[in-house]
Amino acid sequence: MTINHISIDTALLVVMMIAALWTVMGRSLLKAAIGLAVTSAIITILMFRLDSPLAAVFELSVCAGLMTVVFVSTISLTRPLAHKEIVELSRERHKRFGYLPLLLILVAVVLTFVKIRNNIAAPPAVGASIDVRQVMWNMRPLDMFGQIIIIIIGALGVVVLFEERKKDEW
Amino acid sequence: MSGENWQVFMTFGFFIILLSVCGLYCLLVTRNLIRAIIGLELLFKAVTLLIIVVGYVTGRNALTQAIVITVIVIEVVVAAVAGGIALRVFRHTNGLDARELKKLRG
Amino acid sequence: MPSLLIFIPLFGIVILNLPFGKAMRNAAFWFALAVFIVQIVLAITHQPIFWGNEIEQMDAFFRVNFSVDQLSFVMLLCIGLVSLTSLLVMRDTIFDINERFKFINLLMLASMGMSGIVMVTDIFTMYIFLEITAIASFILIAFEKDVYALEGAFKYMVLSALASVLILAATAILLLGAGSASFTAIADAIHRTDNNLIAVAMGLFVCGLLIKGGMVPFHGWLPDAYGAASPAVSVLLAGIVTKAAGIYTLIRALNSILGFDANIKALLLALGTISILVGAFAAIGQKDFKRMLAYSSISQTGYIVLGFGCATPLAIAGAVFHLFNHSIFKSLLFVNSAAVETRLGSTDMDRAGGLAQKMPITGFTSVIGALSAAGIPPLSGFWSKIIIVVALWQAGHTWYAATAIMASIITLAYLLAMQRKVFFGKLALGLEDIEEARLGIRAASVMLAAIIIGFGVLFPSAYAIFIAPIGEMFIK
Missing domain, CATH: 1.10.287 (Helix Hairpins)
Incomplete structure (x- = not known):
């Protein structure tokens, strides 16, 4: 994989993080479910790029598709909130979820200082073309x-x- | 492991950790049961991606794809059952707030 | 042919669920009974025709790779016994035929999952069977539509899924250095490479298993789940599910994958002691019979982990024997609580009193169970505790041994307090026309009490046949 490939992957991963943040911080449950589906779809693309087409197909159809159906049906079977409640809840939510981006940046900074030696070697694959x-x-x-x-x-x-x-x- | 593959692994590992922090935060902070399930799903997604990356860098895509397919099936069954429990809770308390569940006895 | 232990119940369930009308629904109980009894008999007799390598066609036909050793035999015996007990209790607590049918299906699936856990040789297949057991268990907990049961089920679901994620992440990292997911390949990778990442993976793996086992920092779900689930489910959960999913897997992982690392040993000794103390002290203050038993369960699990942490052959033999004893006496006590619950309608200890006059069998067997749990000779619980304490003493862990003995006195105290409140003393008001429990519960409690007394009295020969080989298994 050339450097160019890595930068495409990195861009996709950044988009995935944005989708995940949207999932967690989004206002309504329905949006969160859709955000999860988007995250899943981006992971599907990444799986294709990592030479795992069959797993990618499963991820797309089961996780992005079926799971969203499960979530949306569960959400729709529960009581829809009144508008006032939503506003109140989301204000409260902002207090609790507002720290997440800060936390993520902190973790990211800490991670850049972590160095792991590259000395893990798997035994040679027998019949790698299976x-x-x-x-x-x-x-x-x-x-x-x-x-x-x-x-x-x-x-x-x-x-x-x-x-x-x-x-x-x- | 070759340097290039190691770089791929580290790049993905970095974002996988961030994604799991996201999921964990959602799981710990939320009071809504369905949001808790969504947090769990994010964690599962992170780990799925990790398995695939490991398969890519070690050249064992076949094994890791087989593993990931099973994990995905398990994941969706867990989500369905958890959704069922959340629905049950909703029918009992008429809300999805975990605080209503916190009537711990002892 | 050990694979038949999985496939016969599986095909049985599939056939039972075909639409053949009511006959199938009635047959389900007897089918499950037969499966569990056959499993118990095979595990006791070590029947060489079934377990031996002579007839490999069955396993070869399904291309599965199971391996069974002494430790698996003990676990299979426990699984059979506790599932049988749970089935008998179910007979007297759930009466609707459709509910019964679903319950029996889930019970067989859970027991199948546990049988799988104790026979696999591959880390990822082990994870699948863990997940089978866990999902079946949380559906079983939520079976009772009580809101506390749902809370317990949801908490269990969240923590169990978290444990799954940790185990999977560890598996993925270990696969970096291993050619396949089998125990031997991964153990080889661990011993070959010296890298921080591998150490992290080992930590994640052990953490995941400790969550599954309900050890102390992660025990929040356990009293809710045990206390609120329906009686038959409490028996199953407390008796075997957490032990097979958390404790057995831990010892299997330590023995065949991770090796008895000094850090892990210290961690297990510390966690075991904390679990013993936290469980015992929390149990003292409980007002509800089942919640008290749940905390007691945490405390007893601590003894098992303490034995593993000591890691001498004697300590491990004692720990495995205690695991067996725990599943017997804790199931017995939960069966007694089921008897009280069916007759009183609740397990609040303040409402009960003097029940032994009206329920002599329940009263007598609960004394046996409580004394075995507290480690009073000559019951079987005494022998396993004394082995663990002696092993700790020999290995030089004097303080841990002293703590174990002290906690055992606390156990005796709270269990006797429970006995006095529920079964002895003056008959509480309004309980004049209480009857003895129904047949299934009575049969289960007599069977379990007989095992406790039998193992206690015949301890030397039981030790030689079942327990000593396990200790020897771990001498390397």
Whole structure:
């Protein structure tokens, strides 16, 4: 990767940080959810640039897409706030969230002084050209079974949590 | 590791730490349950990006992509379940304010 | 064929959820019962046909790589026993058939996740099973629609997700130097490289596991979750979930990945002692039966971690034995609290009194559980505590040993105070026509009490068969 590439990446990372800041400091929940989706979309581009196309596709469709649907539906199922409440809440929020940019700058300054030696070496990759699908299905099939179990649990959880029910009588 | 790759890793690492500070701050400061979940998601995003960068600099994209796909599936299930719990809380207290939950007993 | 422990329940759940009408819903209970009992029997007998390497076709067919050693056997036994107990308690506390069905599904998924945790050999697969257990647990906590239960579930969710992020970040950094995510590759990378980044990753990893285990700086969620969840869930959580997700993984990571580093040992000794003291002192002031047990649980977990921190073979054997004992006696006490809760409608200790007259089995078994927790001979809890204390003494950690003994006296004090308030003394007003608990709860409490007495009396042979091999496993 040439220096030019790195500067493009850096620019993208800066945009990602702005999106993240907007997510955290934004006024309404809906905007925060959209901010999260934008952050996710920028991460997708970065993943493409880092030679991980399959993960990028997943990030885009699941994180930027499905997750936003989950958030927006949860937000819309809860009570919309009256305008006055929003103004009051956001004033209060500014007090608490106003420190975040300062904190970020502080962390950034501290990080520039941290130096880590470059002496980590991975053992040479055996068959570096292995495909993702091969890794997933042939080398790590247990992960796939784990995903199936997780999805079953998620389905059960949604059924349990989203339904209305009377309390049991003993 | 080659110098170029190391530079890529350090650049990304720098921003990944900033992103996780963002998420952590959101998680700690907010009183809204859904915002807390959003903070968690930012943290998950940071760590996903970290895994991908590690795969890039060590040349093991296949392994890290497989890992990231699983993490993404887990992430969305966690978000859905957490959203369900937040919705439940809302139905009980008619609000999403965590302060209403702070009736700690003992 | 250890993979069958995962796949049979998984396929069972899938088949049970097919739309075959009510018959399936009724079958679910018996299926879960059978799965747990088979798991217990296999873990006790060490059945070589099942665990041995002779028949590898099953594992080869699914291309999975599990490994089972002595420590896994103890954990699988605990998982089976506590899940069985939880199932029996569920039978007497949840009556709606649909609710029951969902509960059984989640219980089996959680238990499957834990069985996975104790058999995997890969750091990322371990993370997946941790996540399976955690998600199933927080749905189970939120099962009770009480607002406190929801609070506990949400807190647990946030902290558990935070722990996940820490564990994943550590995994990612360790992958910088390792060829794959298996325990051996990562251990190799750690020993080969000397870099601050690796040390940071180790710290993150241990922190994540301590959060999952509910150790002291991160224990805020635990009393809420244990106290507000429905009785069957409290049994499961206190008995095994935090132990499998936090404590087992910690010892596995120390043994096969990180190595017993001097800094980590000191950290564990300190955290263990703080947990013991904080848990014990917080338990004294509690008015609610289940919250008191939850704080007591933090304190007992401290003993286990103290044993790991000492890191001599004897101490580790004692710690693992205490882990087993803890899951038995804490489940027993939570079963007793379930008996009280179903009959009184609450677990407020001030409202109860003299229940032993009306509920003799519950009263008797709770005495057994409390005395085992406090470490009174000849019950099994005594042996594990004395092993830990002796090991600490031998290793020269005199002060830690003294603290452990002192905290044990506090444990006895608050548990006896609980006994006096709830089960003995004068029968409280309005409780004249209270009955003994239902069959499932009675059966569970008698079974657990019998295990405590049995292990206590037959300690020498149990030690030789189950516990001593674990200590030897860690001599390198």
